[in-house]
Amino acid sequence: MDITVIDTPQLGDRSYLVHDGTVALVVDAQRDIDRVEAEAEKAGVRVTHVAETHIHNDYITGGYVYARKHGAAYLVNAADDVSFERTPITDGETVRVGEMTVKAVATPGHTHHHLSFVVEHGDEQAVFSGGSVLYGSVGRTDLLGREHMVGLTHDQYASARRLAQEAEAKAALYPTHGFGSFCSSGPATGASGSTMGEQLETNHVYTDPDEEHFVTELIANLTAYPNYYVHMGPANAAGPSAPDLSVPESLAPEELRARLEAGEWVVDLRHRVAYSAGHLKGTISFEYGDGSSFTTFLGWVFPYDRQLTLVGSREDVEDAIRDLSRIGIDSPDAALGEDPRQLAPGATVSSYPRVGWKDVLADRPADEPILDVRRADEYEDSHIPGAVNIPLHELLTRMDELPAGRLWVHCGSGYRSGVAASLLERAGRDAVHIDAMFAEAEESGVPLER
Structure with missing residues (x-):
């Protein structure tokens, strides 16, 4: 069994091409399927099956288009409410992909109908866990609404144990999320690889013997996730089209x-x-x-x-x-x-001023406020005394809450504060962009409150 990782670091996700040297399975394809096509051509294999572990909330899938374009079976949980034809698959069902056996294992938690796939080829075994078991943690459980969160977190705890029973300790683990995606929860490590056995010893979903404690802790550590997630699930359930990746003619x-x-x-x-x-x-x-x-x-x-x-x-x-x-x-x-x-x-x-922490200490008048555009959980962990916290993703709708006068804007790295400074200027406000790492503020002499 040969497994090619197709990494999408921009979203913190991975897709996979799994083959026996002749026939292949694609798992959780991103929308720009030309990358998968290139890897299949390079390997000299024919893709006969495309599988989704779940209806994704953080990206548009390319699985539907790939399956239609190449005449592959499109494996989607029979319980998922979708508007397109697929090859429905259910818990415990197996399919043959060349010399490989692919078994669907129900692992609800990240979504209600989440599946993991255990792939066997001879004495090799690999687990494609999607948003179930990640490296060091599990997928977040609040994306379908707060009313489902507690139940799904309990499901996630139970699903991890079910998956461990279905797979050998030596089985290589290949999650979709956990590499920077906001679909991750808790201390996902973003490691380059792992096995089920290693996760049994290190992942808190396995090492925490108290289910209630695990549920409470995971929920307490969930942070804000991008607004665009609300558009992803419906688009994926409808069967998204192929993207147009061409560069348009430049505007006059x-x-x-x-x-x-x-x-x-x-x-x-x-x-x-x-x-x-x-x-x-x-x-x-x-x-x-x-x-x-x-x-x-x-x-x-x-x-x-x-x-x-x-x-x-x-x-x-x-x-x-x-x-x-x-x-x-x-x-x-x-x-x-x-x-x-x-x-x-x-x-x-x-233009507007761009400064570092030393400049803030030397040049900021005491009556000019500091605007912290990090997430609320980042602010609560540590912040500059007196700083106003409006997360970047809330700034457009909360402009009327900003204090008067010139605003000195910071975030964790300088990226979000650069966006915020431009939005402030666009709205007619006067901004100074603090382009510096927040982790270096205190050593630069800026007092912090914890």
Whole structure:
């Protein structure tokens, strides 16, 4: 059995191509299936089955399109309410994929109808656990609503034990989540690999003998997750289409100016340092260089009913289009180029201060407030005394709560505060971007409160 990992670090997920040298199974494909197709061609194998461990909440699946395009059986839990034809599979059912045997194991918890797949080939065994058992933890249990959370967390605890009974200790474990995805909960390690036996010894779902304690602790540690998740489940249940990954023709300067004047969503992909030094007023800074932050936070903040325009180099725009397609933001327009003055001659070019912690100590007047745009749990763990906490994903709807005057904005790394500073300027506020690691604040002399 040969297993190819197809990593999507922008979302913290993994897809898998599993084959016997001739015939293959694809597990939890991302929407841009050309990556899977390339790996199958490279391996010289024919994909006959495509499997979903669950109806995903953090990305648009490519499984439906891949199965239709290549005539593969599409394995989806028979209990899932979907609007497309699939090959229904139920708990305990097995299918043959070439010389491999694929067994479905019901592992509810992350979703009600979650399945894991135990694949055997000779004396080899591998477990594809989706959002059930991860490296060090399990998938989060609150995505289907708070009313289901407690029951699903109990299910998650029981499912982990069921999965351990179905698989050998030596079985390699291949989860979909746990590599930065907000679908993870607790202390997921993001390790490169593991076995069921190793997880039995180290994963808190196994090492905690008290189910009630496990449930209480997991729920207490759940943090906010991106707003775009609400769109993913319905899109996946409907059978999503193939994405258009082509780069559109660049907008004419007058059209770009018109969009800025109309207050449309125009996103500048350049590095936040370049953006703060000079940008078209009205644009929003979402630096593409940090791909994982870009996809997550743009998807978290962007209103899905609006048209999106990307501004940046052709390479960045092309990569951003691919990344955004995975979370259902399709067919953005583009203005190609990195010089604001050439992109829209006559439009206002603006800038704002970008500082470090030493500058905050030396230059911030005492009456100018600090705005902390980290999540509430991050703020509660440690924060600057007197700082106002409005998480980035709540900023657009809570602008009226901001204190008057110039705002000094920080986050954990400088990325979210760069986005926030641009949103503040777009709303007519005066902002200073604190582009620094929060972990370095205290050693720089900034007092913290815990």
